[in-house]
Amino acid sequence: MVDLHCHILPGIDDGASTMEDSLAMAESAIEDGITHVIATPHSSSEYYFDFARVRRLRDDLQSRIGDRLQLATGCDFHLNPENLKSLRKDPSPFCLNQRDYLLVEFNEISIPPGMDQTLHEIQLSGVRPIITHPERNRILQAHPERLKKWVRQGCFVQVTGGALTGDFGAVPQKDALQWIREGFVHFVASDAHNTRKRPLRLQPAYDVVVDQLGMEKASALFLDNPLAAFEGRELPHVPEIEEESPPPRRKRFFFF
Template sequence: MVDLHCHILPGLDDGPDRIEESLEMAETAIADGITHVVATPHSSDSYWFDFAAVRRLRDELQNRIGNRLKVATGCDFHLNPENLAALRREPRPYCLNQRDYLLVEFNEVSIPPAMDKTLHEMQLSGLRLIVTHPERNAILRSHPGRLREWVRRGCFVQVTGGALTGGFGMTAEQLALEWIGQGMVHFVASDAHNTRIRPLRLRPAYERVAHQFGEEKARALFRENPRAAFEGQDLPHVPELGDGAARRRRRFFFF
């Protein structure tokens, strides 16, 4: 499996404090069957993204873990004015494995209508945008039509492995599964932060998806699509969007 979103590097954000915990997270990933990870520290108002420091810590982790796990870098990109200005100057440091896919995280207090234009401009610049964990965002949970429209316009969606197994509550679990069924989800990632509450593990979520949607869908979301994004290639599996409104009406009628 390939994990495109995890906070494994130490001392950069709200992930691990020490390289020893980073190594423990890496060992957890290896034992879980993960072969590639992208270290994606926050780039936000709270955490400044220092690419040189990110690469130095990545190199240290890679050297200490050896070739048992491939570690690349990117970031968890928050859409604030300072970040956007820096992205326009030099986008590659922020992108997954320095290719052209970018994780974008949305504010939970406000997503102004002008954000649609911002996303479009980012796409026109050549970036392929991945909306991270919308099942955990209060605004997008309340207005899924907005997320659906972004997908229709070419954005991709990543849900959290822990959400699929109930780790973020029933609503997040139900929405993540519903959106997979509607063809709105392209990746599942761990968004791991530590070895305790949010470990670097995907196998339980893989098994949940395989059980509910089949092995082909699980391979697409955990292996094939993430590997393509890791390498900067077109996604091999982009499902057709289903009719979300009709599905919700049926669910309400029966349940």
Template sequence: MIDIHHHLLYGLDDGPADIETSLAMIDMAAKDGITHIVCTPHANARWAFNPEVSRQKIGELESRIKSKVTLGLGCDFHLSYDNIEDALRNRDKYTINGKQYLLVEFADLAIPANISDSFYEMLVAGLQPIITHPERNFTIQKHPERMKDWLRGGCLVQLTAASLTGRFGRTAQAMATQFLERDWVHFLATDAHNVQSRPPILREAYAIVAKRFGRETAERLCVENPRAAFYGEELPPQPEAQGIETKDEAKGRPRRGLLGRLFSN
């Protein structure tokens, strides 16, 4: 399995405080069957993202783990004005391994009404937004229909594995299940921060998805799609997201989401 959202790098954010904890997280992930980890320190107003420092820490870890797992670099990208403007100017700075996939995180309590315009600008610039853990976001829990336009426009979605096991509460668990039922999900990831309360465990969620939605779905969300994101490749064919059509589309008129506008210009 491949984990594309993982706060592995010590001393950079609210993840591990020391290298020994980072090494323990790698060991736990490897035992769980995770072969690749994208290290994703926060990029927000509290924790500035420094790619060079992050790469240095990855090098220190790689020298200690003897190829136990393959490490890559991305970030947990907060959707602030300054971040978005910087990402548009420096496309490869924040993305997974300097390719096109970008993990994007909403603020907990408010999502700007014009965020679809920002996603459109990212897509035009060659960035592929992956919306992280929407099932845990308070605004989306109250208004899950807001996801529809972003999905129509070409955004991808990543759920937190522990949401499916109930670690983040019943609401997040129910929302995660609902998104899976509608084929709104493209990735499962751990969003690990430590080995206790936020461990790097993916296998349990894989098993839940395999039992309810089939092994093929579990493989797509935990192996195939994450591998494509890790190496900057196009995703394999995906199931069509259910229930995201506009009223016009439901009447048989052409779809005009973000990508529809993009390719019609």
């Protein structure tokens, strides 16, 4: 499996604290059957994204773990004005494996104003946005049509493995499965932060998808699509989405 969202680099955000933590997370990934990991530290008002430092930490971890796990870097990109300015200048440091897919996050209780336009502008610059863990956003839980509109607009969606196994509660679990069923999800990733509560494992979520939706869907979400994003290719599995049907026309009554 290929994990394109995790916080495995040490001392850089709210993920791994020390190199020992990072190594334990890497060992957990290897044991779980993960072959490729993209380290995606936050870039937000809370955590400054220093690309040179991110690359140094990645190189250090890679040399310690050897070739049993392939490490790349990206970013958990918070949509704020400063970040967007930096993205306009040079998207490469933020993109997954410095290709053209970008993890886009917003917090769990709101959606930034002008989101439709912001996503559109990111796309126009040649970057392919991946909306991360929408199943945990209260507004999207209540109004999934907003998420579906972004997918129709050409954005992609990543749900978190832990949501599929119920770690975030019943609503995210139900929504994540429902949206996969409807074809609005393209990736499952760990969004791992540590070895305990949010570990670097995907197998339990993979088993849920196999059980509920079959092997082919699981392979698309955990292997084929994430590997294509890792390598900067078109995704092999993008379900056809039916256009939204217009609201029913109100019947007219004629009185003679």
